[in-house]
Structure formats: structure tokens, C-alpha cells
Amino acid sequence: MSTDDPEPRVRACYATWAQSYFADYYGADAPYPPVHREIVREELRRSGARSVLDAGCGPASILRFLAEDGLDVFGFDLTPEMVDEARRVLAAHAVPAERLWQGSVLQADSFQAAGIDSRLDAVICLGVLPHIRTQDDAQVAKNLVAATAPGGLVMAEARNQFFGLFTQNRFTYDFLANELIRVGDLQTKDGGAAVPDALAKLRSHFRMDLPPVRKGTQGEPGYDEVLSRTHNPLLLKQQFEEAGLTDVRLLFYHYHCLPPMLAHYAPDFFRRESLSMENPEDWRGMFMASAFILTGRRR
Ligand SMILES: C[S@@+](CC[C@H](N)C(=O)[O-])C[C@H]1O[C@@H](n2cnc3c(N)ncnc32)[C@H](O)[C@@H]1O
Incomplete structure (x- = not known):
């Protein structure tokens, strides 16, 4: 591994977050509802998948809902504290602890584990790509596709680089x-x-001081202090096609009805109107949504 390997700092960033991550992003007080959750569930339903592996599963944020949907769930994560939390949460859904393990999306063998005797119907990867170096994207795409059964579904979520054209700030x-x-x-x-x-x-045309840098709270590096990059949706689509996906679509979410720096004029209105725009297939999402899910089938 090269010396600029981002994994140790990424792991340190998430180690203190395992207990609170779900409440922060999926709880009732989250700044924005987890609209991507329904996109993921709907794509899985439409695909007919019965088993799913979540690569970078965090505290089983999504897996807990997929277990409720009756899917056979598996997951791994780089951060041991996240794996512990995922095991704890999924134990309530009768998911055996060995279905959750520590691993990295960069390593092909992390996609294998006890209990997986064949390739899975679906492999999902949400919130992980921001922490992957540009030169490693192709390997991650390859690993995700290779772990999926032929005809199976792959979903990978990323931060939308084109959103930077809308924000009028440093991005x-x-x-x-x-x-x-x-x-x-x-x-x-x-x-x-x-x-x-x-x-x-x-x-001088842009607010170079925005957005504020998210820092750690207990001495660990914060989200914006570790590698947390955005992706060009069109290039990522190309990369996943090269890795063996077909029928690739880009589903945009977390819309902003105005650039976020203007939200303070009317926060409730901003949130409500942004939510009303949520439509994964709207072309405006390419610029007005801060995230997207790439979805496709293994050839
Ligand atoms: C933003 S959180 C997302 C968690 C969960 N997937 C979700 O959507 O709620 C990112 C997660 O990716 C994990 N992660 C970061 N880099 C990783 C890597 N190379 N391999 C596996 N997991 C990784 C982190 O430990 C963290 O739990």
C-alpha cells in the first residue's frame, strides 16, 4: 500500500461515529430525510433480489431495513466499531454475527465470507466511494461487479461532482x-x-469559505479532514460499464431548491421545497442533487 493510503484516517474518522451515525443521518432529527433508502429498496424489489451484500455497511443503516424486507443480508465495513454496531443491530433481526465482518472494498477477498457460498443477487455500496482514491475507483468497481451473480444488481452511491456547479462556493x-x-x-x-x-x-466570484469544513469532535479527523471526494457521474458510469455492468442508470437524490448557502433565508421552506423536488430521474438532479446512486446489472 502506498503511504498516502487514506484507510487509517478514514477508519479513525468513523471509529467514534458507530453509535451515533444512524441517528445523525437516518433518525427523526436528521437534517434531511434519508431519501436514498427508498430508492435502494425499490431497485432491490424491482430486481427480485433475495440476497444482498452491503460493502461498507456502516452500522447496518440500510441492512436493517433490507432484513425487514425479508432479504438475506450480508455486510462488511472497514471500521471494526461499525461492524460491532451492525452485528448488535442485526442480532435483533436474527442475522448471525458471522454475516458481518471487517474488510475493505479495495480487496477482492473482503467480498467473500463464511455463509456466502455463491455470488449474491445484489451488491450495494453506499457512502464509501468518497473515501476511495481516484486511481482505485476501477478496482472497486471491478470488485463490486465480480461479487454479484450474472444478471444481478449492483448499486453504488457517490457524491455528485456536478452539484459543485450549482453551489457557488469553493466546490x-x-x-x-x-x-x-x-x-x-x-x-x-x-x-x-x-x-x-x-x-x-x-x-472572487465564489464564496471560497463555504461550505464549512466538518471537523472531528473527539480528536479524530472529521469527514472533511479525511479523503471525502465527489465523483463525476458520467465518468463513473463509464467505469462501471467497463467493469461489466449493463443497463446502467444514474439516480439523483438530495435535491436543493436553491444553493445551500441561501437556505438560512427560510430553512423550513428550503427543506420542504427541496424534498418536493426529489425525483431520481429528473435531469436537474445532475446539478441540483448532491448525491446519486449508480445502478446496473452484471452482464
Ligand atoms: C458514510 S458511511 C456509510 C455507511 C452506510 N453504508 C450507510 O449508507 O449508511 C461510510 C462507511 O464506509 C466505510 N468505509 C470507508 N472506506 C471503506 C473501505 N475502503 N472499505 C469498506 N468500508 C469502508 C466506513 O467505515 C463507514 O462505515
């Missing part, structure tokens, strides 16, 4: 500078002071 500048303009290349051309001057002017 907007980063997308324009790094993905569209490709500042690194431009700076090698002979433009004198023009390029730095132009970029400084460009930055």
Missing part, C-alpha cells in the same frame, strides 16, 4: 479550475501573469 471554483479549465495544464503555457490573475478574479 464551484474547484470544478471549473480542476475539471473544466484544468489549471495545471494552462499554467504550463506561456501566459505570463494572465493565468494567475484570471484565476484570482474567478475565485
Whole structure:
């Protein structure tokens, strides 16, 4: 493993979060309802899957609902504290502890475990891709597809890089500078002071101090202090197709009716109107939704 392996810091980030993660994102007081949960359940229902592996399952946030839906559930996670919590939660659904184990989506052998005697009908991976280095995306896609039975369903969730075009903050500048303009290349051309001057002017159009950086609370690195990148939906689709998926669709969720920096003008209104926009198939999700689920079938 290279020295810039993000896993130790990611594990440290989540180690203190195992008990509260579910309440933070799925509980009644969560800042936004977990709208993706129904997208995942619906896709699984439509696929007819009877067994599912959740790669990076956290505290069984989704698996607990899938167990209620009658699916045969399996899961692994990088963070041992998350695995312990998932075991505790799923014990109430009569899921044996050995169906949950520690592992990494980067390692093909993490997808094998006691109790799995063949490839599964569905493999899902939610909230994990942000913590994967760009150069490792293809390997993760390959591992997810390989663990799925032919014709089976794969779902991978990611943070939407194109949302940065809507937010008018640091993310907007980063997308324009790094993905569209490709500042690194431009700076090698002979433009004198023009390029730095132009970029400084460009930055002045955006709130570079936003969004606030999410820090740790007990000395551990916070979510924005570990690798937590966004993905280009179109490139990710291409990558999963190359890894062996067909019928790939992009389902967008967590809409924002206005750029989030304007939410404070009327928070309840903002939340209500954003919720009313939730439609995974609306093209505006490509820009106004902060996350998406890639879904497809193994060829
Ligand atoms: C944002 S949480 C999502 C948890 C759960 N999937 C959900 O949707 O609620 C991300 C989870 O991914 C796990 N994770 C991060 N990198 C991982 C990796 N390389 N392999 C497996 N799990 C990983 C973390 O430990 C954490 O539990």
C-alpha cells in the first residue's frame, strides 16, 4: 500500500461515529430525510433480489431495513466499531454475527465470507466511494461487479461532482479550475501573469469559505479532514460499464431548491421545497442533487 493510503484516517474518522451515525443521518432529527433508502429498496424489489451484500455497511443503516424486507443480508465495513454496531443491530433481526465482518472494498477477498457460498443477487455500496482514491475507483468497481451473480444488481452511491456547479462556493471554483479549465495544464503555457490573475478574479466570484469544513469532535479527523471526494457521474458510469455492468442508470437524490448557502433565508421552506423536488430521474438532479446512486446489472 502506498503511504498516502487514506484507510487509517478514514477508519479513525468513523471509529467514534458507530453509535451515533444512524441517528445523525437516518433518525427523526436528521437534517434531511434519508431519501436514498427508498430508492435502494425499490431497485432491490424491482430486481427480485433475495440476497444482498452491503460493502461498507456502516452500522447496518440500510441492512436493517433490507432484513425487514425479508432479504438475506450480508455486510462488511472497514471500521471494526461499525461492524460491532451492525452485528448488535442485526442480532435483533436474527442475522448471525458471522454475516458481518471487517474488510475493505479495495480487496477482492473482503467480498467473500463464511455463509456466502455463491455470488449474491445484489451488491450495494453506499457512502464509501468518497473515501476511495481516484486511481482505485476501477478496482472497486471491478470488485463490486465480480461479487454479484450474472444478471444481478449492483448499486453504488457517490457524491455528485456536478452539484459543485450549482453551489457557488469553493466546490464551484474547484470544478471549473480542476475539471473544466484544468489549471495545471494552462499554467504550463506561456501566459505570463494572465493565468494567475484570471484565476484570482474567478475565485472572487465564489464564496471560497463555504461550505464549512466538518471537523472531528473527539480528536479524530472529521469527514472533511479525511479523503471525502465527489465523483463525476458520467465518468463513473463509464467505469462501471467497463467493469461489466449493463443497463446502467444514474439516480439523483438530495435535491436543493436553491444553493445551500441561501437556505438560512427560510430553512423550513428550503427543506420542504427541496424534498418536493426529489425525483431520481429528473435531469436537474445532475446539478441540483448532491448525491446519486449508480445502478446496473452484471452482464
Ligand atoms: C458514510 S458511511 C456509510 C455507511 C452506510 N453504508 C450507510 O449508507 O449508511 C461510510 C462507511 O464506509 C466505510 N468505509 C470507508 N472506506 C471503506 C473501505 N475502503 N472499505 C469498506 N468500508 C469502508 C466506513 O467505515 C463507514 O462505515
